[in-house]
Amino acid sequence: MNVVIAGGGIAGVTAAEAARAVDPKANITVFSLERDRLYFRPRLPEVVAGKVSQDKIFVHPETWYREKNIELRLGESLIEVCQDNHQLRGSLGSRQTYDRLLLATGAESFRPPLPGANLPGVFAVRRLTDAANLYYETSRAQAAVLVGSGLLGLEIGHALTLRGLKVHVLERSDRVLPRQTTPKSGAKLLGLLTKMGFEIHLGQQASRAFGQERFSGVILASGEEILSQILILATGVTPNLDLAKALGLKVERAIVVDEYLETSTQDIYAAGDCAQSPDGFTGLWTVSRLMGLTAGANLMAQDRGTRKVYRPQPPSSFLKVAGIDLIAAGDLDPDGRLTGVEAETETSYRKVVVNATGLLVGFTNLGSTNGNRELTEALGQKVLPPAILGELSQVDFDFAKIKSLPLSA
Numbered sequence: 001m002n003v004v005i006a007g008g009g010i011a012g013v014t015a016a017e018a019a020r021a022v023d024p025k026a027n028i029t030v031f032s033l034e035r036d037r038l039y040f041r042p043r044l045p046e047v048v049a050g051k052v053s054q055d056k057i058f059v060h061p062e063t064w065y066r067e068k069n070i071e072l073r074l075g076e077s078l079i080e081v082c083q084d085n086h087q088l089r090g091s092l093g094s095r096q097t098y099d100r101l102l103l104a105t106g107a108e109s110f111r112p113p114l115p116g117a118n119l120p121g122v123f124a125v126r127r128l129t130d131a132a133n134l135y136y137e138t139s140r141a142q143a144a145v146l147v148g149s150g151l152l153g154l155e156i157g158h159a160l161t162l163r164g165l166k167v168h169v170l171e172r173s174d175r176v177l178p179r180q181t182t183p184k185s186g187a188k189l190l191g192l193l194t195k196m197g198f199e200i201h202l203g204q205q206a207s208r209a210f211g212q213e214r215f216s217g218v219i220l221a222s223g224e225e226i227l228s229q230i231l232i233l234a235t236g237v238t239p240n241l242d243l244a245k246a247l248g249l250k251v252e253r254a255i256v257v258d259e260y261l262e263t264s265t266q267d268i269y270a271a272g273d274c275a276q277s278p279d280g281f282t283g284l285w286t287v288s289r290l291m292g293l294t295a296g297a298n299l300m301a302q303d304r305g306t307r308k309v310y311r312p313q314p315p316s317s318f319l320k321v322a323g324i325d326l327i328a329a330g331d332l333d334p335d336g337r338l339t340g341v342e343a344e345t346e347t348s349y350r351k352v353v354v355n356a357t358g359l360l361v362g363f364t365n366l367g368s369t370n371g372n373r374e375l376t377e378a379l380g381q382k383v384l385p386p387a388i389l390g391e392l393s394q395v396d397f398d399f400a401k402i403k404s405l406p407l408s409a
């Protein structure tokens with residue numbers, strides 16, 4: 001069996017490992033556009049902060065690929081696939097045949113069409129090389145402007161504050177981290193971030209970056225000008241879909257896959273940030289790893305009936321910025337359609353949301369991790385009786401009471 005994987009990120013390499021576990025003899029080749037072998041992408045902010053050196057974030061030692069007999073073609077992307085004769089071609093000229101193909105091409109940072117964004121000093125952090133370049137550039141900068149206050153943006157922003165930079169955050173929404181906060185938790189987070197030294201500009205957008213030879217500032221849509229030496233674009237990601245489109249695969253936000261992670265073409269699978277499962281697109285490390293595990297096993301299935309079904313975990317987001325814990329899972333009901341119970345202190349905020357039957361459908365916990373485990377386990381699984389809902393407004397609620405509740409039928 002010849003298995004070819006496009007992409008050496010967590011989805012591709014996990015799939016290669018899972019495929020190898022099924023068949024010790026198959027030929028497994030991983031094409032990797034990046035020259036660095038798999039590294040922990042979520043640790044890039046630590047590289048920017050100078051807390052960890054580049055060589056400490058690799059997931060596997062170099063020898064691991066040889067031991068697993070996985071051919072890793074670093075710096076060579078898969079550029080052409082001929083479905084008629086199952087031949088494919090890499091960017092460095094290698095040619096080979098495949099029986100099964102996995103697209104694990106991931107995503108790149110989305111760069112908004114901002115005039116001046118091509119100046120040196122403007123960054124988007126996706127690759128290890130981006131983080132290393134930003135680390136180098138920040139050693140001679142005093143201030144940075146960050147466009148976007150999403151998870152990734154705030155992590156990079158925090159890394160820059162640790163390097164001693166003044167960080168301005170432009171967020172076009174009326175609250176920080178809009179996808180993971182409610183108006184109340186957003187306001188609380190804003191207060192905590194401001195205390196840490198972030199200068200957050202809500203309801204603001206950059207209209208133009210300027211500078212002579214290098215970036216030296218932005219002009220906001222309001223006309224205000226902010227001077228800085230660095231501009232970071234943290235405005236989301238766009239999946240790498242070129243190969244999938246060239247192959248004529250069904251593509252929406254990302255490559256559409258079924259519950260086995262197979263694309264619209266038989267024997268071609270997709271996993272990770274480039275794939276959109278029946279559950280939607282998530283763009284998370286843990287999700288990509290899980291998809292890689294399932295796809296890797298399915299690539300090797302001799303009989304299609306024995307393939308594994310991909311079972312997504314409930315979506316949740318963890319953020320830790322300088323000790324601020326945040327989890328946001330399920331439906332946070334920002335519009336108040338459901339029943340939400342809140343508990344608040346000066347430095348923490350919790351909201352638990354149930355539907356009309358009392359089923360726990362969402363929760364958020366900011367500034368504390370108390371109850372995270374019990375609520376995560378109960379999400380979508382347990383009905384919270386009125387007595388417990390009443391008590392949940394107490395900050396020191398005993399979460400053992402939720403642990404001991406039965407699963408709903």
Ligand SMILES: Cc1cc2nc3c(=O)[nH]c(=O)nc-3n(C[C@H](O)[C@H](O)[C@H](O)COP(=O)(O)OP(=O)(O)OC[C@H]3O[C@@H](n4cnc5c(N)ncnc54)[C@H](O)[C@@H]3O)c2cc1C
Pocket residue numbers: 006007008009010011012031032033034041042043044045076077078079104105106107108125126127152155240243271272273274283284285286287288
């Ligand atoms: C700074 C940062 C912080 C993050 N923090 C978190 C976090 O805290 N928690 C979390 O869950 N997630 C986090 N993420 C997201 C997480 O890293 C991604 O969801 C995950 O890396 C996706 O893995 P992947 O293998 O699908 O894709 P990728 O990691 O994007 O890897 C795909 C690889 O394939 C390569 N490629 C593309 N086209 C081809 C081709 N034709 N041939 C060969 N190779 C190709 C790409 O260059 C890339 O190297 C973070 C991401 C970033 C950038």
